[in-house]
Amino acid sequence: MKYSRQREMILQTLKDFPVHPTAEELYQELRKKLPRISLGTVYRNLNLLTELKVISQLETSGSTSIRYDARNDEHCHLICSTCGKVMDASLDHFASLDTIVLEQLGFAVLEHGIVLKGTCQTCLRQNETHTTQ
Amino acid sequence: MKYSRQREMILQTLKDFPVHPTAEELYQELRKKLPRISLGTVYRNLNLLTELKVISQLETSGSTSIRYDARNDEHCHLICSTCGKVMDASLDHFASLDTIVLEQLGFAVLEHGIVLKGTCQTCLRQNETHTTQ
DNA sequence: AGATTATCAGTAATAATTACTATTATTAAA
DNA sequence: TTTAATAATAGTAATTATTACTGATAATCT
Numbered sequence: 001m002k003y004s005r006q007r008e009m010i011l012q013t014l015k016d017f018p019v020h021p022t023a024e025e026l027y028q029e030l031r032k033k034l035p036r037i038s039l040g041t042v043y044r045n046l047n048l049l050t051e052l053k054v055i056s057q058l059e060t061s062g063s064t065s066i067r068y069d070a071r072n073d074e075h076c077h078l079i080c081s082t083c084g085k086v087m088d089a090s091l092d093h094f095a096s097l098d099t100i101v102l103e104q105l106g107f108a109v110l111e112h113g114i115v116l117k118g119t120c121q122t123c124l125r126q127n128e129t130h131t132t133q
Numbered sequence: 134m135k136y137s138r139q140r141e142m143i144l145q146t147l148k149d150f151p152v153h154p155t156a157e158e159l160y161q162e163l164r165k166k167l168p169r170i171s172l173g174t175v176y177r178n179l180n181l182l183t184e185l186k187v188i189s190q191l192e193t194s195g196s197t198s199i200r201y202d203a204r205n206d207e208h209c210h211l212i213c214s215t216c217g218k219v220m221d222a223s224l225d226h227f228a229s230l231d232t233i234v235l236e237q238l239g240f241a242v243l244e245h246g247i248v249l250k251g252t253c254q255t256c257l258r259q260n261e262t263h264t265t266q
Numbered sequence: 267a268g269a270t271t272a273t274c275a276g277t278a279a280t281a282a283t284t285a286c287t288a289t290t291a292t293t294a295a296a
Numbered sequence: 297t298t299t300a301a302t303a304a305t306a307g308t309a310a311t312t313a314t315t316a317c318t319g320a321t322a323a324t325c326t
Contacts, residue, residue, distance in 0.1 A: 001272075002271080002272050002273065002322085002323050003324090004272085004273055004274075004323080005322095006274070007273085022313090023313080023314080024312095024313080036274090036275070037274085037275080038275045038276060038277090039275095039276095039314090040274085040275075040276080040277090040314090040316085041274060041275070043313090043314065043315070044273085044274090047315090050195075057195045059192040059248055060192070060193070062183075062190045064197075064199070064313070065313060065314090066313085066314090078238065078240045080240075081243060081244075087238075087240070089238055089240075093234065093237055093238070094230060094233070096229070097227060097230070101211070101222070101226065101249060104226055105220075105222055106253075106254035106257065107213075107222075107249070107252070107254060108252040108257055109249045109251040110214060110250055110252065111249070111250035111251065112248075112249055113192055113247070113248035113249070114247050114248075115192055115246035115247075116234060116240070116242045116244070116246070117242070117243055117244035117245075117246070118234075118241045118242040118244065119240070119241040120240055121240060124239065124241055134303075134304095135292050135293065135302080136292065137291080137292080137303085137304055137305075138291095139304080139305070140304085156282080156283080157281095157282080170305085170306080171306045171307060171308095172283090172306095172307095173306075173307080173308090174304080174305060174306075176282090176284070177284090177304085177305090180283095180284095197281075197282070198281085198283090199282085
């Protein structure tokens with residue numbers, strides 16, 4: 001596997017992206033720095049990096065396009081229904097989960113895809129403020 | 134909203150489907166009973182039923198096509214990496230999860246999208262048998 | 267430097283989903 | 297029950313997301 005400036009920039013831009021982007025969103029951002037980069041290159045490298053477990057793909061119910069995540073360690077995603085923000089959370093919080101699944105269902109968990117939708121701290125606070133006024 | 138035979142059959146066929154099918158898979162099965170049904174009708178009704186919360190869409194990382202689930206009550210999916218089988222599990226097993234997320238992360242969970250990949254009971258047993266032989 | 271070959275840009279092809287339109291079928295009212 | 301209104305359909309076209317292909321470019325090895 002050879003080094004390429006494009007691949008490096010794709011990975012770096014994904015890491016710097018504020019939200020987990022689609023290939024298309026990443027492509028638009030990349031074009032600012034590498035105007036001649038092609039969408040195919042973005043896809044090819046995202047797939048390659050995913051295979052190599054350098055990055056990962058998000059669980060996305062409904063949405064038709066794949067979103068990518070620069071983190072490769074297992075973690076879960078919290079999506080705020082109010083502001084739409086996607087937050088990362090460590091899986092440490094759910095350490096007991098695998099044990100429960102194994103004991104109660106006889107299923108040995110290897111990988112987690114956890115997406116929780118709800119209200120984030122910020123939106124919860126604003127909600128409180130509004131209702132008490 | 135008017136009754137239609139097509140919609141009824143779509144829902145029934147989804148319920149009877151052994152695995153959580155894509156729109157295309159459902160379409161192929163439906164054609165056996167309603168040879169003139171169109172793929173657009175399948176999509177339109179699956180979307181409609183999803184909006185009405187009669188059915189739901191699965192969390193599917195990577196895979197490019199949406200899979201549908203006749204269950205509308207919240208539950209999680211266990212996917213066996215060995216045999217590919219998709220099993221349903223109640224969320225009761227993870228009752229503590231929401232509390233942990235709220236206390237430790239300040240996030241109020243409303244909806245769960247949980248997909249766990251691993252080895253199912255059957256494949257685990259076969260594995261044991263093989264290794265002890 | 268020169269040979270080898272992974273990677274690229276650009277474009278074409280495929281797959282999944284949605285939109286459009288004329289026709290059909292369900293419902294409600296005369 | 298006919299009739300009118302309109303939701304839903306079949307069939308097709310269009311759109312969107314992703315992958316495949318090809319000749320040119322650039323990284324690496326000798």
